[in-house]
Amino acid sequence: MAGLELDPVLLARLQFAFTISFHIIFPAFTIGLASWLAVVEGLYLKTGRQVYEDIYRMWIKIFAVCFGMGVVSGVVMSYQFGTNWSVFSDKVGNVIGPLLGYEVLTAFFLEASFLGIMLFGWGRVSKKMHFASTVIVAVGTVISAFWILSANSWMQTPQGFEIGADGLLYPTNWLEVIFNPSFPVRFFHMLTAAYLTTAFVIAGVSAYYLWRKLHVEHAKVMFSMAMLIAVFVSPLQLFIGHMHGENTMHHQPVKVAAMEGNWEQGGNKPLYLFGLPNEDTETTDYGITIPNGASWVLTGSGDGVIPGLKDVPKEERPPVATVFWSFRIMVGIGMAMIFTGVIASVLYFRKRLFDSPKFQLWCMAMTPTGFIAVLAGWFVTEVGRQPYSVYGVVKTSESISPVIAEQVLLSLVIFIVFYTLIFGAGSYYILKLIGKGPIESQQAEGYYEHGHETAAPLIAGDHQGAR
Amino acid sequence: MFDFSSSWLDLPLIWGGLIAVAVLIYVLLDGFDLGCGILFPFAPSDQSRNTIMNSIAPFWDGNETWLVLGGGGLFAAFPVAYAILMPALYLPVILMLLGLIFRGVAFEFRFKTQGRDRKLWDASFHIGSVLAAFMQGIILGNLVQGVAVTQRSFSGGPLDWANGFAIVTGLALIFGYALIGATWLIWKSEGNTQDWARRVARYVSAYVVLGMLIVSVFMPLNDIRIQNLWFSLPNMLYLSVIPLMTMAAFLLLWRDLHSNRELRPFLMAVLIFLLGYLGVLISIYPWIVPYSFTVWDAAAVSTSQSLLLIGTVVFLPIILAYTAYSYYVFRGKTSDEIHY
Numbered sequence: 001m002a003g004l005e006l007d008p009v010l011l012a013r014l015q016f017a018f019t020i021s022f023h024i025i026f027p028a029f030t031i032g033l034a035s036w037l038a039v040v041e042g043l044y045l046k047t048g049r050q051v052y053e054d055i056y057r058m059w060i061k062i063f064a065v066c067f068g069m070g071v072v073s074g075v076v077m078s079y080q081f082g083t084n085w086s087v088f089s090d091k092v093g094n095v096i097g098p099l100l101g102y103e104v105l106t107a108f109f110l111e112a113s114f115l116g117i118m119l120f121g122w123g124r125v126s127k128k129m130h131f132a133s134t135v136i137v138a139v140g141t142v143i144s145a146f147w148i149l150s151a152n153s154w155m156q157t158p159q160g161f162e163i164g165a166d167g168l169l170y171p172t173n174w175l176e177v178i179f180n181p182s183f184p185v186r187f188f189h190m191l192t193a194a195y196l197t198t199a200f201v202i203a204g205v206s207a208y209y210l211w212r213k214l215h216v217e218h219a220k221v222m223f224s225m226a227m228l229i230a231v232f233v234s235p236l237q238l239f240i241g242h243m244h245g246e247n248t249m250h251h252q253p254v255k256v257a258a259m260e261g262n263w264e265q266g267g268n269k270p271l272y273l274f275g276l277p278n279e280d281t282e283t284t285d286y287g288i289t290i291p292n293g294a295s296w297v298l299t300g301s302g303d304g305v306i307p308g309l310k311d312v313p314k315e316e317r318p319p320v321a322t323v324f325w326s327f328r329i330m331v332g333i334g335m336a337m338i339f340t341g342v343i344a345s346v347l348y349f350r351k352r353l354f355d356s357p358k359f360q361l362w363c364m365a366m367t368p369t370g371f372i373a374v375l376a377g378w379f380v381t382e383v384g385r386q387p388y389s390v391y392g393v394v395k396t397s398e399s400i401s402p403v404i405a406e407q408v409l410l411s412l413v414i415f416i417v418f419y420t421l422i423f424g425a426g427s428y429y430i431l432k433l434i435g436k437g438p439i440e441s442q443q444a445e446g447y448y449e450h451g452h453e454t455a456a457p458l459i460a461g462d463h464q465g466a467r
Numbered sequence: 468m469f470d471f472s473s474s475w476l477d478l479p480l481i482w483g484g485l486i487a488v489a490v491l492i493y494v495l496l497d498g499f500d501l502g503c504g505i506l507f508p509f510a511p512s513d514q515s516r517n518t519i520m521n522s523i524a525p526f527w528d529g530n531e532t533w534l535v536l537g538g539g540g541l542f543a544a545f546p547v548a549y550a551i552l553m554p555a556l557y558l559p560v561i562l563m564l565l566g567l568i569f570r571g572v573a574f575e576f577r578f579k580t581q582g583r584d585r586k587l588w589d590a591s592f593h594i595g596s597v598l599a600a601f602m603q604g605i606i607l608g609n610l611v612q613g614v615a616v617t618q619r620s621f622s623g624g625p626l627d628w629a630n631g632f633a634i635v636t637g638l639a640l641i642f643g644y645a646l647i648g649a650t651w652l653i654w655k656s657e658g659n660t661q662d663w664a665r666r667v668a669r670y671v672s673a674y675v676v677l678g679m680l681i682v683s684v685f686m687p688l689n690d691i692r693i694q695n696l697w698f699s700l701p702n703m704l705y706l707s708v709i710p711l712m713t714m715a716a717f718l719l720l721w722r723d724l725h726s727n728r729e730l731r732p733f734l735m736a737v738l739i740f741l742l743g744y745l746g747v748l749i750s751i752y753p754w755i756v757p758y759s760f761t762v763w764d765a766a767a768v769s770t771s772q773s774l775l776l777i778g779t780v781v782f783l784p785i786i787l788a789y790t791a792y793s794y795y796v797f798r799g800k801t802s803d804e805i806h807y
Contacts, residue, residue, distance in 0.1 A: 065575045071528055072571035076564045078538045082553025083560055089553075090619055093546020094768045098775040101543035104536045105782040112532045113786075113793045116525030124796050170768050174469075401554040402620045411561045418565060422572050429579040 006405035009397050012084040015412040017382075019076055021375055022419050026070030028374045031145060031191065032198025033063050034138035036225070041131050051217055054438040058218075059202075062430050064119050069426050071112070073419070078104075084408060088389055088399030095161050095171050096151045099178065103147035111140035142191065149190055153183035155390050156381065157251045169393070181251055185244045186381075192237045193377065196337060197370025199229035203340075204367025205434050207360040218438045220354055223363075227353065231341035238334055242297070248384075249298055252391060253307030254316065255384035258323035260294045261287075265308035269294040273328075277320040282310060284324075318386040326379035333373040340366060471776065472769035478776065479766035482544040483755060485779060489540055491744055493533035494603075495647070495737055500527045502648015504570050504596025505641055506667055507589065515660040516589065517803035522655040524574055525797050529790060531567065543775050545765040547619055548755045555614040555621040556606050559628050563602035569595030597641060604640030608633030611686055611747060613757040632685055639678025645671045647740060650720075650733040655801045661729075668732060669724045676717060679743055683710070686750055692758075693750045706749065713742045 037059060044052035078100070081089045089097075117125060117133040125133070160176025161169045171177055203226035209219035249256040261277045261284035262269050271293025275284040292302035299306065309317050340363065347353045385391050389399045472478050500523040510516050542549040553560060573592035577585055605628055612632060615623030649671060652664035687694040697706055720735035753761045766772060 061579075065579070068528075068572055068575045071531065072568040075531065075535055075567060078535050078542075079553060079560055079564060081542060082538070082549045083557050086550035086554050086620070089542060090547050090550035093542055093549065094771045097539075097543030097546055097767060098771050098778075100539045101536075101775045102778050104532065104539045105778050105786070108532045108535055109529065109782075109786040109790070112529035113789050115528055116793050117796055120525045121796055171770055171774075174770075174774055401550075401557075402622070403554045403557050404625055407557050407625050411558070414561065414565060418568065422568065425576060426572065429576060432579070 006409060008403070008405040008408055009400050011405055011408040011412060012400050013396065015084060015408060015415065016080060018412065018419075019073065019080060019415055021378070022415075022423065023070065023073040023077055024374060024378060025371055026066050026073065027141070027145070028194050028197045028371060029201065030063060030066050030070055031141040031194035032196075033059065033066070034134070034141045035195065036198055036202070037063060038131075038134045038138045039225075041134050045127060045131055051221055055218055055222060058433065058438040060119065061433055064115075065426055065430055065433075067111075067115060069422065076415075082401075083411075084401050084403070085389070085399050086401035088394060091167065091394055091399075092169050092390060095158075095169050095177055096154060098174075099147050099151040099154070103144055103151075107140045107144035107147065111137050111144065114140070145191060145194070146187060149187045150178050150180070150183050153186045154178075154180045156180075156186075156385055157182040158390050158393055163393075169390075182244075182247055185240065185247050189237070189240050189244050189377075190374075192233060192240055193370070193374050195229060196233055196237060197374055199226045199233070200337065200340075200363075200366050200370045201368075202226040203230065203363045204365075207363035208434075209437065210354055211357055211360040211364070215437045215439065216354075223354065227341070227344040227348075230337060231345055234334065234337040234341045238338060241331075241334065245298060248381075249307065252384065254309065254312055255318065255323065255381070256298065257307045257309045257311065258318050258320045258384055259327040259380060260298075260306065261320065261324045262294060262306060263309045265305065265311050267295055267303040267305045268292050269306050271297060272324075275324070277324050279314075279317075279320055316387065318384050323380055323384045326376040326383070330373045330376040330380060333369045333376070336366065336369065337373075469773040469777065470770050471773045478769050478772040479544075479762040480753075481776065482540075482766065482772055483753070483762035486537060486540045486544065487748055489533055489536045491741070493530070493537055494744065495740055496526070496530035496533060498644045498647045498740065499523070499651035499733075500530055500648070501570075501596045501600050502644035502646065503652065504592050504648075505600060505645045506648055506652075506664075507593045507596070509663075509667065511659050511663045514803040515656075515663065518656050518660050518801050519652060520574070520577065520592075521803065522652065522801035525793065527571070527574060529793065531571070534567075540775075544767055544772055545755050545760075545762070546767055548760055548765040550619070551614065551616055551621050551756050551760070552610075555623060556609060556628055557625065559602045559605045559609075563599050563606070566595040566598030566600075566602060570599065571595070596644075600641045600644045601637040604637035605629075605633045607640065607747070608636030610757060611636075611751060612689065613754075613759070616756060616759040632689070635678070635681055635685075639675070639682065642671050642674040642678055643740065643743075646675050647733070647736045650736040654730050654733045657800050665724055665732075668736075669721070672717065672720060672724070675739070679713070679739075682743075683746070686747075690750075690758075696750065709742050709746050709749075713739060713746075716742065 037056060040052050040056045040059070043049070044056060114133040114136040117130065118137055121130055121133060154177055157180045159180050160173040161171050164170050202222050206219040206222035206226060209215045210223060245256065245259075248259075257263070257265075258277075260269065261272050261275050263282050263284070268291075270287065270289035270291050272284060273288045273290065275287035275289070277284045294306055295304040296302050298304065309320065343359055343362070344353060347356055347359060387396055388394060389396045503519050503523050507516060507519060510519060538549075541552075569591045570593075573588040573595065577588040577592065580588060608630070609628045612630070614621060615627065646668060649664045649668035653661055653668065656664060687697055696702060716735050716738045720732055720739070723732045723735060751757050753763070755762045755765045
């Protein structure tokens, strides 16, 4: 029965999609959180205000949980290229291998070592050294993003290489490889997305405190900082995203055609607010459109020519509906974030920023949207690259390991089951920490003072407690 | 484009050496924290368990990064080796990663819970550590036996890795990590925990001797090349230094475990690991995919190895420096203090 045959390519893709989607949630959050914690600790050192220390101590615990989950799910990624995509690794290893090597050398060790000091070094190192550790971890997360986005962008817009007689790719110019055309804009787009994701989590949590009238002093500080990001960074992200779109139209026109649900190349193309792309009839049905919208957004003029899916044969097109809808989800959330910033500004000038329960409920509802937008954005760019793993150079179907489908299926099931369990537990502990708030979460859990000099009397417990 | 390959700079050999060093550092560092996980449920009290956890909590993340460097370095410097070995060791690698996930999350989750929930994460920490150690041993056992290769791909079956010798090396590595973990705890703890660690180390070291003996006998029997390497003159004279030093290290360790010495048992355990590792390395040299690809056959193009070598020469000393700093910050005895 053909219907029961397992497709190893599909399974390997599902596995990669699942494990990388799970993984990216944590860096998306910890990149922003590390920078924010550095700012909070800096403010604490500068002002000496207790409120900053409390906030730092609450969020560092959440940071630790997320960072831990990010590390363990990240180790999986560094081996998955080999287990499931060995032919890809063999072909392109010469080019992207060194980029990943640099990520480990310049970022991973930095983050891991100073995280230890950040989490457990309070009281062991000076306050300034502790602050420096936080800053170093924050910088490490950004360096890590730099390299991994360079590698990913190279897969989208490959250059600086040649194909040898043996079919393998050989680098010819490292600067062209690292700073490939889509890298700068993708890097800033992702970094900004990470900051927004974190800001909206902090906004949601502090809005909850304000709404319940808990920890009001702390909540006001957190809420103000988050809203500052919402006001200024969300519109910036729209601008960066727009540049990213133009960049993609130039280098990966078919992806943009899928994002717009546009089949025929031409001018005066509408912007679909809603529509159902149909790959059989090669049309986008039931469209609710803004006339000339897509042409105007992408080219700056209503009659600007934008690429169509029919520019390439069917087997060269990505799955259209996934790209089309993921794009709309991402942009929709981006707009909601900008809207949040606008409302926050209005409330601020009316001196009611902390006093609107409706706005607090809105911010609580916005809490997870950053994560959803990040995932949707990655779906656009990764699914939009199909059927290639290295755009225009290596097909995804020609990248897979010579392993049997059952192995891939088994490991996929294992990952789904155990990631779900661990994700569930992690989320539960984070919600519990949020529930306890900035004061109680410290009293309830003092491991933060691990190794603190006051430990002396408790060492005696070791002798008594053991039999 | 940088290209350092020349008659006096053998890049593939340098990279083979660097990856061997990265894996060695991984084995030694994650060895002691995996070992702590392996011994965890046998600790005499909950305070002891807190002490054990605290003694490794600031380090485990950095220790595990050496594994990422090993994998990433293999991918970058020897892509075809990575592309053959990962599919060949598919399930052991996946299960090892799974084990590392379970023990890794246990650090933070354990701090957040009490009572039965904490017991759950204690179990997760222990089982994850044992699973990761066992699978690493299985990977080692398969590497020394070699994997089936056709052209540039693995051509064996999905369960080739599950063989008797690999299971022995898997078990041996569990005991090996337990030994290095126990001696780490002798160094970092005091009182009951330390007494217990000392007793455990004595018990475990006997099994480590047994495991190393089996491997040392099996490897030359299994492969004529290894036999010729170790048992022909004059090699035998030079190489006999390794087993002799290993014996001496075991004797010193055994004496130290019956005295009050705190640091030297750990150093002896490290030395034993180092010597065992050296023995394996000498046996499989110069193969990176035993026995089908040498480091020279599998090397990435020299421009790629050159670029990464610059990064390594610049950053590795820095990494070692701040890693040492982090160990310095958390020097001395660990307490069990967690006031929940």
